[in-house]
Amino acid sequence: MNNIKYYIGLVLAVAVLFTSCQEDDTSIGDIVTPTNVTISAEIVGVDADNPYGDGSGVVNFTSTADNEITYQFNFGDGKTDVAPSGEIEHRFTTTGINTYTVVVNAVGTGGVKSSTAMEVEVYSSFSDVEAEDFLSGELVGDSKTWYWAADIPLHVGLGPIEDDYGNGEFAYEAWWGSILAWDEEKYCMYSDEFVFTRTEEGLTFEQTAGLAFIPGAYGDEIGVTGDTCYDETVATTMYGVKTVSFLPSTSKAALEGSYNDEAYRGTAFEISDGGFMGWYVGASSYDIISVTENTLRVRIIQPGFGAWYQVFTSSKPVEGEVDFESEFNDLVWSDEFDTDGAPDATNWTYDTGAGGWGNQELQTYTDDASNVIVEDGVLKITAIKDGDTYTSTRLKSQGLQSFKYGRVEAYAKLPASQGTWPAIWMLGSNFDTVGWPSCGEIDIMEQTGADKETSLGTFHWLDVSSSTNASYGETLAVSDMTSEFHLYTLEWSEEHLIILVDNVEVVTLTNSDDLPFYDKNFFMILNVAMGGSLGGDVDPDFTQDSMEIDYVRVYQ
Template structure:
């Protein structure tokens, strides 16, 4: 089109007596001297630089179906095909008049497979140890290979499935001691190490590796110490996407994952934060695939002691087989809030939504309601000497101090919301304790001059609280050394009104106290109106000595604190801990799948109780049996028939020789439950049965 326009112009000008010297007609020029350079940057990235004389643009055909067009001649391309690959690249330099030249070159690119998400799940970004999931069906399984008859997929058929079968017999129990650690080394490479305690469980077809003579699978002395490198790669073959991750692990130097079948390659069928499911192929029979389940939690460690009970006569039970409220012949309710000294957030009710029998199990449910943050106000922090003279430390009327909150509390200076009674000043400090805040949440502000407690042994503060009996703690600290501190606790006596509280520091030791720390409603976390259930057999079934077995599945939400326990029936006469307390099982959602048991009695109660804990990998997803065997001579705590800890020596001096009754509940927050998940809505403890044998 442009050329025709010039011809038209020339004809027109010819009629006007013009000549060629008056017109500058563009000439189409062919680009020349095309040069293409490449720089392999690693990881599949190649930088291309092209240059040519008289070129106005460059076109790159990268040889993998993609291309790029630009004017600078510089472009970066990242290839994503895994492995060592070669690509034929064509680079074209062209002019705007349609002239162009091309160069063809071959580039070689190596792309290593990477899957950061899988590496993170295997290693927790640094190091993670995996254990055989001995409590799970199919922890070691045998099934057909990936490609079955006519290429069809065969899902594994388990015939080696029982945890007892592998962990309870001498010829195979070494498998259950294995610890597998995946780690990321200093160079960022994935490593693997199997600690098999010097023994390996061998498939009988591979016994020649150690000169074995057994006619079946057996544990042989075979040490596998030492770290090995690991390569992740895609799985090839007939692999349905919903049955595998499509990723496999190859371990260097003949490394293997516990059970020896000659293979070092493991396909990852499923992986989660605490669960790893893999498949490998027997090198002696490629038609057979072995399946392994691992957990990131160690198995319950009961040593070699299985419970050999002396109590076999069932004397009382509840199987929870009638829907509705719990059987009133077996259970009564505890009702109320606060957890009786534990600073808990829930209110216990007898409502069916909190405690009910349904589908053959008892369900105790903690449910969040419509709550709100706890708001307190304070003003006029004042120093008072021995004769009543005073000096204002802070009245919030001038430049506001800088508040630092912690644990979920925020403090700011606001207009006085209640200009009546003890306080008619304009400005006050507002302390807001958020829903789910820590029970110890508070805030502080710093002083330019330390408080002189010798001259001023009393500090008064005007406070406004929404409730009577709220515990307010005033703590004085040294900014440079928080271990140097004193504190005084006072409870509010009115609600929704101002009052002046006096904090007596007359017995405090001398120090440099230049930080003021305030805790409002200490020991309580705003719950959002959480309700829950607590039932007991008090006055309905009480007993001395026996074996109590409770089968339960536990809640997992942050802040939940389920408990299965027993309390001395004379607690109302002698008080606690003189009555004694047997905590068969406790669990906290902020430390999932670790259960604890405890004994409370004089000299060993609250934070000084006799406590033991143990991992139970599926405590929140599966039912487990939690048992105590209580005799005149001992108290033993048991999980799934294995003694786990606390073989307490009982005698006539302890309170564990009188009647006790059973209690089951789900608490929220408090001294053990900790911080409640702000997103908490509800969670449930399910109990299949309670049985007492004597």
């Protein structure tokens, strides 16, 4: 064969010493030592011009023996594997032409072994120096410690192995499941520390602190309770210094997929001797989705189950603090409220009048300056007692500014008086034609009249089967809503809607084409109501109170 180079080694069977307990063990039958062990190697891409291969570093090994049950390979590069058939493919990843001593053990009954060895010279041309530098540092002796990015939601998630969701995205937005920042169930793994070190031979890896998290499905597979952490008595390959090798990504996600419309990096790394980064699923090969000086995003496959997506950071998160990472970064519209007087008429118009507004509210909405004004860099919407009634303002961007998908932010301080009902919310732009709740409603922030330390996030839509309002929402405790400004946010895409306060998740709704939030424009509403279904009883001594908004911004 012109393009294949063979190395064949033969060795006589070695004598094996049996202990008395082996002699007494009749459950495995006769103990027979494997004999006539051979090993051969086919280096991919060998020809007259490339005597050491095509640069892929791939070698196909074949071992044969008599009386064997399986074969154990040690490839001489820090990696081992088992092949019951005796045939196995291995990729050597150290750049350049390198010589490796490959040892194979033919294993017989009772675990007795006979071995042989051979040398192979292999050329590997793949390298990703930038990724190595990001992981460990540029100079020999440099090291860097990585941690779980526990302060952002979605730092671990589960997706399909081979399929995307029709848009090329295998990760993040397409996850089947994902977790919150500082997720309670995963807390046991947040003390993990992973150290990459650059040596003259390449990179090493070591977990220097923490435990191993074993997800439920893999716990079932290895016979332990899942969704909790274990030490090295269960996750036996957790500790110790291991070598790291880099190779081209070959998964479908890496070759065809994307993250935020960017292709995967195209590089994978393998940790020797069964090493792993805190998430124990019996796999050690990581596709790099992206890597920078401070952030590492990877994908690891749990065979027969799914692909786990994980995010690590080189800046140790502060326990309890949250850093939500938005997918929307381009500012497309804002009102900074930096011009004193009436609100900008190119952005805002008014709903005016009384009548309860469908919620038994007590106020009459006006466009009067006593109820709404921009001054000192903030928008002030003020509810005022007027005799036996109340006045306030309801601003809306309907017909002026509307949006489909993106990150919507309002930085606001809320009224403290009992009976006030402030809201930052959105309605579908088709409200005038289809009505409510068919148009859809997104309540980014509501505060009840009785509880001034809780923010409500809620979604409303039409339940077609019953022709009634359907809703889904959650609450978040915020102790100083009435004395300090807080950031109220909607993160909205084709895949999901997330409401947050100060980047802490309040509620998430999975989006779909049977909901009004899919592929539809919405407009903004800012108002302070009095009484009604959420405002409740008004303090009898109430005179006036305001919601102040520093800015409203939309990113896409």
